Amino acid sequence: MEDISNGVSHASLDSKSTSDAGGAHQGATKYERGMRIGSKQLYSGKEDKRGRFQWQDEIPEDAGEKVENDETAEWVLVVRNVKVFNDPRKVLEIHSISVQSPLLKTFLASVLEGYPGVTSALQTAIAKLGHETEDERTTKIHARLLQDVLVKEFKGLVDISEDMKRKRVMTFELLWTLFPPGALVYALQDGQERAMTLVKSHYDVHEETGSPILQVACKFIHWDGCRFGTRKLHIRIPEYVGTRPIRSLEVYPLEYHEDPVALKDRLIARGAKTEELAGLEYRAYEGMAWRINAMENKEKYNITGRIVLDTYGWNRQDPRHAIWVAPLKQPKSALPGNGNGHDHVDEGFDNNNPKGFESVFDQYEEDYMEDGEMPFNSFGDGAKADARMPLTPEQQLICSGILCGWSLKRKLWLYFFVNCIKDIEWQKNAFDRLCKHRGMFDDVIEGKGRGMIILLCGPPGVGKTLTAESVAEEMKIPFHLQDILELCSRWNAILLLDDADVFLETRSLHDLQRNKLVSIFLRVLEYYEGTMFLTTNRVQTFDPAFQSRIHISLGYQDLTIESRKTIWENFLNSSVQEHSITTEQLTELARMNVNGRQIKNILKIARLMASRDEGKLSLGHILETLEVTQHLHNETLATDWERASMYE
Numbered sequence: 322m323e324d325i326s327n328g329v330s331h332a333s334l335d336s337k338s339t340s341d342a343g344g345a346h347q348g349a350t351k352y353e354r355g356m357r358i359g360s361k362q363l364y365s366g367k368e369d370k371r372g373r374f375q376w377q378d379e380i381p382e383d384a385g386e387k388v389e390n391d392e393t394a395e396w397v398l399v400v401r402n403v404k405v406f407n408d409p410r411k412v413l414e415i416h417s418i419s420v421q422s423p424l425l426k427t428f429l430a431s432v433l434e435g436y437p438g439v440t441s442a443l444q445t446a447i448a449k450l451g452h453e454t455e456d457e458r459t460t461k462i463h464a465r466l467l468q469d470v471l472v473k474e475f476k477g478l479v480d481i482s483e484d485m486k487r488k489r490v491m492t493f494e495l496l497w498t499l500f501p502p503g504a505l506v507y508a509l510q511d512g513q514e515r516a517m518t519l520v521k522s523h524y525d526v527h528e529e530t531g532s533p534i535l536q537v538a539c540k541f542i543h544w545d546g547c548r549f550g551t552r553k554l555h556i557r558i559p560e561y562v563g564t565r566p567i568r569s570l571e572v573y574p575l576e577y578h579e580d581p582v583a584l585k586d587r588l589i590a591r592g593a594k595t596e597e598l599a600g601l602e603y604r605a606y607e608g609m610a611w612r613i614n615a616m617e618n619k620e621k622y623n624i625t626g627r628i629v630l631d632t633y634g635w636n637r638q639d640p641r642h643a644i645w646v647a648p649l650k651q652p653k654s655a656l657p658g659n660g661n662g663h664d665h666v667d668e669g670f671d672n673n674n675p676k677g678f679e680s681v682f683d684q685y686e687e688d689y690m691e692d693g694e695m696p697f698n699s700f701g702d703g704a705k706a707d708a709r710m711p712l713t714p715e716q717q718l719i720c721s722g723i724l725c726g727w728s729l730k731r732k733l734w735l736y737f738f739v740n741c742i743k744d745i746e747w748q749k750n751a752f753d754r755l756c757k758h759r760g761m762f763d764d765v766i767e768g769k770g771r772g773m774i775i776l777l778c779g780p781p782g783v784g785k786t787l788t789a790e791s792v793a794e795e796m797k798i799p800f801h802l803q804d805i806l807e808l809c810s811r812w813n814a815i816l817l818l819d820d821a822d823v824f825l826e827t828r829s830l831h832d833l834q835r836n837k838l839v840s841i842f843l844r845v846l847e848y849y850e851g852t853m854f855l856t857t858n859r860v861q862t863f864d865p866a867f868q869s870r871i872h873i874s875l876g877y878q879d880l881t882i883e884s885r886k887t888i889w890e891n892f893l894n895s896s897v898q899e900h901s902i903t904t905e906q907l908t909e910l911a912r913m914n915v916n917g918r919q920i921k922n923i924l925k926i927a928r929l930m931a932s933r934d935e936g937k938l939s940l941g942h943i944l945e946t947l948e949v950t951q952h953l954h955n956e957t958l959a960t961d962w963e964r965a966s967m968y969e
Contacts, residue, residue, distance in 0.1 A: 397422040397463045400470060415474050418467070424456055425463040489577060490564040496535050497522050499567065505575040505719075506539055507584070508556060511609070513738055516575055516588050516719050517541040517554060533560040537572050542592075542712070542720040543646050544599040546632035549712060549720075550646025585718055592717025595739050598724055599709075601812065602630040608741030612733060613642055626730035627745060628737060629812055635725035635734055644725065649716070727808070777856045777875050784877060784917055788854075810851045821855045827864045839864060846870045885920070886911035892924050893938075898931065900938035910943065923947060 363376045364384075393399055399419040405411050420426055428450075450464065451457045472479075482498040485491050491499055500506070500522040508515055517539035525536050535558040543552045556572045567577045578584050598604070610624045636643040712720060722739045777788055809816040818824065824842045843866055846853075857863070860876075880888070889910050893900055902910075915923070926949075927942040934942075 394421060397425060397466055398470065415470075418470065420467070422463045424460040425467065428460050428464055429467075485564065486567075489567050491567055491570075492564050493533075493535070493558075493560050493562075496558065496570075497524070499574055500537060506537070506572050507575040507578050508539075508572040511611070511738075513722055513740070514584065514588065515541065515722060516585070518719055520553065527557070527559070534558060539572070540719070542649070542716050543644060544595065544632055544721070544724065545644040545646045546634075546636050546725075548646065548648065548709065549596075549599070549716070550648050552644075552646055552721075588719075588722075589714050589717045591722050591739055592712065592720030594742075595720050595722060595724065596712050596717065598630055598739065598742060599632075600630070601633070603745065603812070604628055604630060605743045605745045606728070606737055606741055607743065608738055610728065610735040610737050610741075612735050622728075622731060622733070622735065624728050624731060624735070624737075626728065628726045628728050628735075628742075629808075629814075630724050630726040630737070630742075631808075631812070632725045634727065634808055634811065638734055649710075777854060777877065787917070788875070809853075810849070814851065816849075816851060816853045818853070818855050820858065822857050822859050822862070825855065825857055825864060825867055826859070826862045839866075843867070843870065879914075880916060882908075882911045885913075885915070888917050888920050892921055896924075896928065896938075898928055898938055900931075902938070902940060902943075906940045910940075913947070923950070926950075 361378070363378055364380055366375045366377045366381065368374045389399065397420075399421060401416040401419070402413045403416040405414050420429065450461045452461075478495070479498075482491075482495045485495065486499070500519050502519055502521055504519045506517050506519050508517070518541070520538040520540050522538070523536045525534055526532070527534050537556045537558065539554050539556065540551045541554060542549055558571050567573045568579070575581055575584065605626070606628045607625050608623075609621055611619050611621045614620050632644055723736050724739060724742075726735065726737055727733070728735055808814070824839060826839070828836045828839050846867070847870065855871075886907055889902075889907055893902060893907075923943060923946050924938075926946045928938055930942045930945060931938040
């Protein structure tokens with residue numbers, strides 16, 4: 322091996338190359354920039370009053386001898402002190418402490434894990450040390466040495482902090498003393514309570530305003546569509562003057578909550594509900610939901626209706642905001658992220674996050690990718706519920722109260738609060754409200770799941786759409802009015818293409834664009850594996866190529882008097898509003914040539930009139946409504962003969 326020192330490689334350079342690099346001597350060898358073998362040592366020169374200096378190639382005269390040597394290496398601790406200015410209470414303070422005892426290093430590895438400074442857990446950990454072996458006894462002695470040093474240096478600070486904790490207030494300067502790693506912390510987000518495990522706290526500067534903040538990193542448990550795992554949430558506390566009540570902070574230790582026992586019970590119950598709903602679930606919802614739009618801002622929606630909980634589908638539809646988690650019970654050496662065997666959650670904050678602190682969560686910033694690599698395995702069907710390890714009560718306590726899914730009414734992927742999710746109140750008499758084809762649907766339901774295309778054809782308002790809705794209600798599966806075929810197959814949902822004439826009309830030589838659409842739709846029908854309903858008012862324009870792809874075709878004629886009477890009865894009896902319609906009046910109404918949709922609209926307006934009069938719904942209200950809408954009804958009757966001819 323070459324001996325390289327003082328800018329010279331003695332094994333390869335002649336005497337001419339050993340001249341000082343600071344000047345050009347006569348006869349010295351010339352080198353191209355960066356090609357002279359060796360390294361040149363430079364030293365800081367004398368400082369001026371402002372602490373500035375020039376680099377020089379000679380060792381400073383006042384450098385002195387090195388202080389840390391073989392003798393200092395023997396000590397358990399090396400405590401470095403520096404002078405203190407502008408503080409009349411002391412002249413020296415600790416600059417740093419070097420722990421040299423291998424026994425103490427091993428002991429502190431668990432005590433100080435993730436903590437950026439002094440830990441109050443040291444005394445508790447020392448008390449737990451045993452006395453059985455020589456190493457244990459020696460470790461305790463070494464640990465008490467460190468404790469004595471820390472107590473002497475920080476006693477005043479600790480006393481002040483403990484006094485403020487007793488008063489349930491804290492200054493910004495000592496705010497870090499509230500947050501020991503591993504502590505349970507509490508925060509309120511969008512009106513929802515949540516508990517998390519503290520990872521670390523860190524003083525920083527706001528990237529936009531430049532004002533000081535305390536960043537608090539917390540861990541919680543979340544569902545990614547395949548498994549439960551941990552994610553991180555960064556919460557910032559802005560600088561403030563004086564003291565603040567601890568419970569007024571954006572996040573604070575759970576022990577300072579006004580009723581921590583009741584809070585834990587509520588959060589554990591919510592975590593158990595989250596665990597129960599994790600997977601593919603069809604539920605009802607009433608409350609606020611939200612999503613992140615293209616501008617990375619939060620959009621809130623008031624949702625009342627049915628939803629499909631499907632985090633797997635969320636991840637596929639919006640990979641940019643996919644839910645990624647670090648697996649539970651995974652060894653730290655195997656955790657993804659930094660690749661150096663350290664616990665990735667102990668790394669610093671991501672200040673280069675393009676979303677920043679003011680975007681998605683204001684004070685709250687959730688790491689979409691920090692806790693692991695993209696979970697490609699989570700983009701599969703995911704683990705079955707019976708194959709998952711159940712969460713412990715401690716894990717349920719810090720489990721997220723948010724699940725991802727699809728709003729069938731809003732037709733949006735949204736974040737849903739678990740507290741607002743309910744069981745569906747199924748309409749058990751859905752089929753009883755149908756007037757035709759009641760006996761034909763047993764065969765349809767038996768064929769479900771093998772791919773079933775059902776055509777419902779007939780004039781408007783005779784029950785085509787209601788038939789598809791009734792089948793979905795009877796089978797207790799989602800009813801979806803949009804052609805998201807992949808999701809319908811995954812959800813085992815019924816897909817309805819209402820008024821699908823544009824897909825079903827015969828192709829012509831003059832409309833190539835529509836021909837392409839029909840050809841694509843034919844191929845979709847060929848490979849679709851779920852149950853699909855199509856409705857049309859124009860069966861005579863039906864393309865012959867569709868006939869072989871339709872499994873069941875149900876024709877709907879104009880309503881008979883008996884059918885209309887049943888529909889009038891159904892709508893009248895389904896309302897809580899009282900009415901005075903007699904059987905004879907009902908028969909009179911049934912003789913009017915109106916369809917089911919028109920009956921529903923007539924009764925809607927008539928009920929409003931009855932409410933205005935503060936009385937029961939009467940025949941007079943219905944006839945008054947018919948008179949108002951007579952012009953539209955007459956135009957409808959004028960074309961009835963055209964519609965009827967299409968279904969003869």
